Amino acid sequence: MNINQPLFSSTEATDAAFVVTKHARPVLQGQQLSCIRQDRVLFAQLSVQLSYGQLLQIQGKNGAGKSSLLRILAGLAQPDDGQLYYQAKPLAQSLPAYCANLCYIGHHSGIHEQLTALENLSFWRAAAALKPADDWALLAKLGLAGLEDVPCRMLSAGQQRRVSLARLWLTPALIWILDEPFTALDQSAIGLLQQHMLEHLNKGGAIILTTHQQLTLQFQSLIKLELVYRW
């Protein structure tokens, strides 16, 4: 392994990268995080922080450890070293509060193929203890009008992705962690999702995402974090 290789580099996308809205303190902080998979160090001594109103985009080649980092930040996996803080408290102490304020959408769709879009949404609504609302209107907005009652296995990959992402319109959580959310989506859906992300940031939310696609909208508070592939 090349020791001199930079472990990570953080570049500011725009000069306005540190336009921090109402909350100046970082809501989520990872300090000296390390992750080892099959004897390969994906990243070591990595520090990340996220404040409300910020969009953190994690970049890197396939296998650089983006998904592993997101799973650690979502509390799904433990870092091999390092500490996570939510609102300046160690994550272990504030886990229930953090989980209630988090919406994580990973590689897997999180929808059951045998259930319809409406049934999947009502399941998620119950799981997140949300009040019933107009799911039909939401699905229509996502371009799924007329497909509400079709089992999800009959939908295309992009349509399934739309059902899965519908959770972002349901959740009251302020922190979103999105792993490749644009996969399989067409241009109009990507535009719709980016617009929704922008609204979320303007409302004071925070987003961490990985994507290989260029963000087409201007995000004022975009911060990029490049993970370097390490051998």
Place this chain on the structure above:
Amino acid sequence: MVSMVFLQRELRLLARQKADWLNPILFFIIVLSLFPLGVGPEPNMLRIIAPGVVWIAALLSVLLAAERLFKDDYRNGVIEQLVAGRHSLLAFVLAKTFANWLSTGLPLLLLSPLVALLLGLEQAALGAMALTLLLGTPLLSLLSVLGSALTMAADKGGILLALLILPLYIPLLIFASSAIEAASIGLEYQGQLAILLAMLLLALALVPMAVTSALRINVS
């Protein structure tokens, strides 16, 4: 309230994937109908082996249904989402367990008169068998949910599940078949039933927690 929505979801899935629960029931009936053919239709012989045979067939058929319990939800990321959200995992486990009992345990209970007919059981033994099934099948469901949660990430989880769970069924098998045996020779069998009930209550208290931990470990 959350549990009701989850239970509704499980029942809906069972209604759409009928093979998941119909196959184990048919398996149970076929295995039982093989015994009179295999060991001969001698009523006394059948009466002697009936308690053990009924319960072994029940264990195996429940095991058949257990393998796929969490597979789909693991593969499509539902469990990962529930673990990430944390608070509704226990309700999900309870709904799974109850739906599993409704689809595999309850049918066995309802089939017990047919079993009695096939194996030539008498009235008293039939009552004892129904009671042991009533107390024993929820325990079977709890244990198979546990085994299924532990093995859901394994590629060939089926045989691993059997090796893991069948030994745990042994106490149940011993007391359940001994209760039926006692009833068929006219002895009291409340003692065995009490032990079955105790095992059920113990499992009901501990297994859901173990299952939620197993699910958490498997997605991390």
